[in-house]
Each structure stands twice: as C-alpha cells, then as structure tokens.
Amino acid sequence: MRLLFRLAFVGYALAILQFAGIGIVFLMSDRLMPYHLAAMGTQWEAMAPGMQTMSLDFMKSAGAGFLMVAVAATFLLIIPYRRGEAWANWALAAILLGEFGLILSRMIDVATNTPGRPVFGPFVALGAITLASFLLSLVSRR
Template sequence: MTTKNKIAFGIYLINAVAMLVVGSVYLFSGEFMPYHSAVIQEEWIDLSEAQKTLYLGMMRTEAAGFLATGTAILILLIIPFRKMQRWAPYAISVIGIVEYLPSAIATYNVAQTTTASPPWIALCMGIGLLIVAIPLSEFD
C-alpha cells in the first residue's frame, strides 16, 4: 500500500471506530444524552416511563445504524480494501455517508431551532473525511 492508501485506510478506520463507539454509547446508555434534555427542556428523571421507553427505543435504533455501518466499513477495509479492489473506497464512503447524512441534517436542525448542542459538526467532519479518503485510495 502507498502512503496515500495508508492515510485513506486510517481515515476509514477512524470513521468505523467512531461509529462503533457512538453506536455502543447509544445502545448501552440508560438515559438520553444531555442535548436531548436541552431540546425538550426536561430532565430524564422527570419523564414518564412511556417517554423513557420511547427515547431509549429511538436511541437504540440510531445505535443499530451506527453499529451496522461501522461493522460494514471494517469488513470492507479488512477484505476488499486491503486487496486493493477499486470499488472498495467508493463503497466504504457511500455506506458511511448514508449513515452520517440523515443524522447530520437532523442534528443541525435541532441546533438551529433549539438551545441544544448536538454533535452535527462531528457528523459533517465524518462526511468530509469519507469524501477526502476516496482520491487518496490509489488502486491501479
């Protein structure tokens, strides 16, 4: 692998690990995130059991997407990327962007319409890195 390929590999690996970490946090959290509280202006303890069930269900759904995407990227890195198959960087980037983009749009909207500070910038950075990694993947 060339130096550029190694940089692209690292970018993809960072994204995969970040997705797995975010997915795990959302999956195993016993309550919603601080920015969720800021959006609805309620503390977790003040919610009804039905509301808690709904929020945790939505977080688990988001977790599933991040965990599936992170796992898919890892598999694509380990097998086709390392075999230098030309389609692999495109597949990795598209799969990652498909996960990040709706979350980025939703969190940006929350940031613009409330006082909450959701991580929309981090999601946009992930998208940018996935795009940058494509031309770095030089497979002849």
C-alpha cells in the same frame, strides 16, 4: 501511491471506529444525551416512564444503526478494499458518507429548531476524515 492508499485505509479505519464508538455509547446509555433532553425541553427524571422507554429505544435504534454501519464498513475495508478492489472504495464512501449526511441533517434540524445543541465538532471531523479517505484512495489508484 501506496502511501496514499495506506493513509486512506487508516482514515477509513478511524472513521469506522468513531461510528462504532457513537453506536456503543448510544446502546449502552441508560438515559438520553443532555442535548436530547435540552431539545425536548425536559429533564430525564421529569419524563413519564413510557416516554423514557420510547425515547431511549429511539436513541438505541440510532446507536444500532451506527454500529451496523461500522460492522458493514469493517468487512468492506478488511476484505475487498485491502485487496485493492476499486468498487470497495465507492461502497465505503456511500455507506459512511451516506450515514454521515443523514445524521448531520438531523443534527442541524435539532440545532435550528430546538434549544438542544448536538456535538458537531467530532462528528464533522468524522465526515472530513471519511471524505479525505475516499479522495486519497481515488488518487492512490492513478
């Protein structure tokens, strides 16, 4: 069972890295992502400076949220989860899958109601890895 616990740990770590990566990309970007611009039906250069600023600030706020989820999950993974405290598995799943579900619902809304096409593949993989890690951790405790 120790192997399952280690696999779950690695899966959680990969999911956390992906959340952090998305957050860093959003925070470091100097313009909106192409699918954001497609959803808005505009090009970056065509946006008024105030719209650029506000839109970029919204994206950076989302990026900060991704990064803070990653930071919180890292602490849970490294300290209580690694110690084998069962509640940490539930907390990790709640934080990571909760953020995943919220963002996925927004991505679906954009894809359904605009010409924008968010990048679903890697994001859905993130959710699958997180869910698999949660389930592996539950099984490893039996």
